[in-house]
Amino acid sequence: MTESFRDTRSTENESMLAEISLGACLMSEQLGRDTFDARVLDAMRAVPRHAFVPLEMQPHAYHLRPLPIGFDKSIANPLIVALMTDVLRVEPHHTVLEIGTGLGWNAALLSRLARQVYTMEIVDELAAEALERLHRNGFGNVELLLGNGAEGLPRHAPFDRILVTCAPQLIPPALLAQLAPGGRMVVPAGLPGEQMLMLVTRDADGHARVADILPATFGEMDRAELSGSM
Template sequence: MTGAQTAAAEDFASERRRMMEDIAALVRETRDEIGKRAFDERVMAAMAGVPRHEFVPADQRPYAYQNRPLPIGHGQTISQPYIVALMTDLARVEPGHKVLEVGTGSGYQAAVMAHLARAVYTIEIIEPLGLQATQRLQRLGYDNVQVRLGDGYHGWEEHAPYDVILVTAAASHIPPPLIRQLKAGGRMVIPVGASFLIQQLMLVEKNLDGTVSTRQILPVAFVPLTGKH
């Protein structure tokens, strides 16, 4: 590694530490809404372990560890780190779990989940983003992530049922195919609401008898879920 590369790596390391401090501070600020004062240590370790600068375009790298969403092309964004951590924490992923993600984007959320779950299946409807994410995740060694190009509204029946489902784009309603593919006892985290307006981040729990309960967590702003639904 050259001197310049070493300096860049050290800069990213210090910026990543500041990102983690920002996340921890926001958890404390939102503790009344989310019902806790700190995220699970495994979630924080996963967030600290993923190089966010690898998941943004080159011109966005100087801002990679700021606690805000960033554009990744094609009208899409990489989510704010706090929101990624919150959704991951709400999911309560265990090492043996199988996770479905709807909306791969740059692959960042899938990479975080890959640190926590046995397998991550992620779907992206925008082909260039899906292909880039596939190459990026492979290059970075996330071997337990599979990317599929397609309409995530309908889930990925082949690998169902899932212990956890994450939807990283706003839907006008909770897609019935995703509820069907969620395992009894499983959890889904999804933003629900109108496109480009304030939505509600929802926690959806499928009870052991197959009934579903939902809880609003806090207001969020996500790009809309696209597809033919």
């Protein structure tokens, strides 16, 4: 990679981050403040989005828009990713479960914030491609598993944080059960056209509470995964 290419991508990334910071101001009501956590922005600065999109999408990698990645899947709008990651409040000692790896960008971001990230993908080809991209870019504290995201990953539970990047109609009970006391889960859920991005918190006694963040539009959780929801 030439220096000029790196410089161009770095400039595009900084422009994206400036737009994201502006977006935080516009989302101040949902955030309770007018800026995203500096650690989240630093992670987005350090993880090149263009490295986690198909080659033909790289010219658009730093635009505030979702991008197709194949198999009727997409990589989410960076502003929404920043919001979800900020609300998740990941700490350096946390173990995080992500549902819906895609090509690995979200998992890479989370790996900059957490001790360990487990990420699940149901599409074989995407999982293989994501694993190669994560390894190529040096994200060693991410373990990628092929499987049904609605079932979660009970053998590694409980999780301090859970991030779901595809939308079930209802929050899968298995994911609720695998959220640790004091944990937080960010998940979009609902019928197509009626989805809501939500924050699930579990208190020290294990009681779960759900709060709406904002209306959202995400790709639906695959039918094979939806069978795990109630």
